[in-house]
Amino acid sequence: MTFSSQQRAVFFDLDDTLYDHLIPFRTALTRILATKEDFPYEQAYHRMRYFSDALSAELGGTPTHGEELHQMRRQRFQMALAEFDLQLTSEQAQAVQEEYLSLQYAIGLFDGVKELITDLKARNFIVGVITNGPPDHQMNKIQALALTKLIPEDQIFISGAVGFTKPDVRLFQHVTDKLGLAPENCCYIGDSWRNDVVGALDAGWKVLWFNHRNVTPESDHQPHHLVTGYPEITKVLLEQM
Template sequence: MNDYTPQKAVFFDLDDTLYDHLIPFRLALQSVLSTGIDFPYEPAYHRLRYFSDKLSAERGGTPTQGHDLEEMRTSRFQLALAEFDIILTTEQAAAVQAQYLNKQFQIEMFEGARELIQKLQAHGYLVGVITNGPPEHQMNKIQALNLEEFIPSELFFISGAVGITKPDRKLFEHVTDKFELSPENCYYIGDSWRNDVVGASSAGWNVIWFNHRGVEPESAHRPHQLAKSYTDLTAYLLGDK
């Protein structure tokens, strides 16, 4: 028996759930492509996320290193921006990707996120992070957000380190097995329909879709709850506590 045996657990996705992922995307495009204030950044970002998930699924999970990872990262920019009449060479896409990575470490948590995590912990919830991506890259974001100040390191689950990628239900089962949790007592909060809603619900978790961008569902799966802000999340998880 390990030390973590709370009645309930709440795990968060990282990108665009704990911080605004649109900001580094917009800054990268402005820096490399000189896109102006009228460019439709949010719709373009949606398509980037779509192609990122699609290309990852085609490869059997997010690549964590080497040529395959770099090719996926540049291809997603080419495919997404082509829909907005921006045709990128491989070299241009790589330059945008490089800036995008750099800007991802200049981030802050969404308003209310840190407070919610600490309130959950104070009420006895086990709180952690489940995220897709290469271990070093995702840990750099975790450190940029100072998450290690209040979440123990053993509660960060990164697909590239575990060897299982969302939406594979086995990643969520790995977490419940490690901490001897029942899926019905676990809550997962994430913005991605494909990775978060589909993945966690298939593992029997309670899913809160953090749909702060107002996008449409992609399948017949249904989250247990919809939230558009951390005010919504706090009200649902803690109510009057």
């Protein structure tokens, strides 16, 4: 389906934007490594995401299958947790990764997401998702969140299926070309500075940076809005966009 170039559109990142990605991370570390309550889970999670993005970039985009994918997933845990005095063997990193993966389908949307998407659609916004990762893995999460009840599958774009990986502007351009939208009428909401803020801004989109982990910008890019929760996101989208 294509739309008018004048149509306003809102697209969301998936991981740690529509649901709390920290929960499966924390549970995996607790179960496999017996980390304690006072372990800095949020800081470690942020570093894991950082290394995941950095390693993916070195490989030219998020790998979607094979040994490259498995090695990247192990290394991101080893590199991140080493900063917190946890030296993981390859076997331990694999065990953490497998537990983390198994927990990613027992997830739920952040409070306010369903209501916001419903309100946006009622106001004639196009609503979609743009996410990095292997198609089957990401779609399993999308199904677990029941997002396809809210968003048509042809408005859900997964990097592994498209062939371009955020922050590559070609992924965002693919979305606007596929749906007949104008970049200046598209807004993207995401938590990752590198993937979401940089990628969408460079593609000419409006950007809401969902910085609910209170992390530091990595470049001079200027998102249009900085938001830390869904009440703020809702207010910006429904009152200012």
